[in-house]
Amino acid sequence: MKNLIYFVIAILTVKSHSQNKNFIDQPYVETTSKADTLIIPDRIYLNIVISEKDTRGKISLEELETKMINKLNSIGIDLKKQLSLSDLSSNFKKYFLKQQEVQKAKLFNLLVFDAKTAGLVIQKLEEENISNIYLEKTEYSKIEQLKLELKSLAVKKAIKNAEYLVKPFNLKVGEAMFISDIDVNITNLNYGRNSAIQIRGIASLREYGSEAENKEIEFEKIKVSAEVGVKFKLEK
Template sequence: MKNFGLLIIIGFMTLNIYSQSKNFIDQPFLETEVETDTLVIPDKIYLTIKLDEEDNRNRRSTEELEKSMLMVLNSLDIDTDKDLSLLDFNSDFKKYFLSSQQVLKAKMYSLIVNDARTAGRVLAGLEKEDISNVSIEKTEYSKSEQLILELKSKAIVKAKQNAENMLAPLNQKLGKAIYISDTNTASLTRQLQGKVAGVQIRGMSSLYGTRAKEDILIDFEKIKFSSKVKVTFVIE
């Protein structure tokens, strides 16, 4: 008897779920999918600077190279306390053993600058101080989270406009949204990491081919952000 009562309850729950599903399907609805995107100029450019006693023409010590690097960065009004950091927990003590008698020290720094012009000035200034082992590691956009939210909002607005335009010839009215799906989680469709793609360098014979004194001009490819949403509206 108890089992019979349980079957009745389960049967009622199944009927209730089926009824709700059927009511949703039976409603006239319109579904539209929209994607919005934009291109932005990166405003966080990561440079890696290697200071090596062996890697300079005049065999200057790491300490001397470090002083020259700081002089260049300070002359460009770069906040070295905030934007310059030492890489690797043991970089201060990283050593290259060339022989049992000789030890050369090296340090690697990470520097963040906010635009291509400053990056070019850093490269040019360091080159004049015989510091040429500098690489561009990656670029980022600092307001990416806010930008993604804005793209989502624009996609929703565009989805509603599309739906209204589709119903206009039918003289039907668009109802409320009953389902919204962020189909690609507002993905960053292009992020430059590692060896940076989309970079063009002009000046100093495309970086150190000669010892020319002109500025180094760098052009970074813009970063593309996109958001795709799918919205289902009731047709009233």
């Protein structure tokens, strides 16, 4: 029985070695390629803080909340889908603590779909003395599909690279022998995470590339790249 087991193992080992040897012995060309693009985020998450402290107690929290809701309604925000009440996170606790007194405040999460609306939200809420607005994160809703498309583009680019590499040798690129999905990278400071950036008033919008006079705001574009490695057979 032991001899049979050893025999089977020996066959598998020889077969595996033979396959590897055949792969290595074949003439091939190997290349890596990258495809990338810049996209505008279409999901912008803002944290809105309302507090009686900001009006020195002249306006109650309930009044501020009503004013905020009315302003958001006036610019077409779908409150049921885009606005939610959040517990005060650790990032905001210090803001509400002064001389051991807890300030009466609320934290809301707001989702908007473009920078223009984000700027309008900031402008309209500032008119009601609500200027503590934080950029939580930015996202792109079709990121997974974009990753796949970039991988496909990178493979096509790898074919071109291989063709140019072998052209001086009067050789042709054959079928792919091996394809490696090397890396997908997303470059954006605020993508998918809490960036702890505070937006206070229209004047500070310049740091986001805005024009103070028209009160527009821009967010950093998201750079997405995909890299692949491919081995091609060589043909005469």
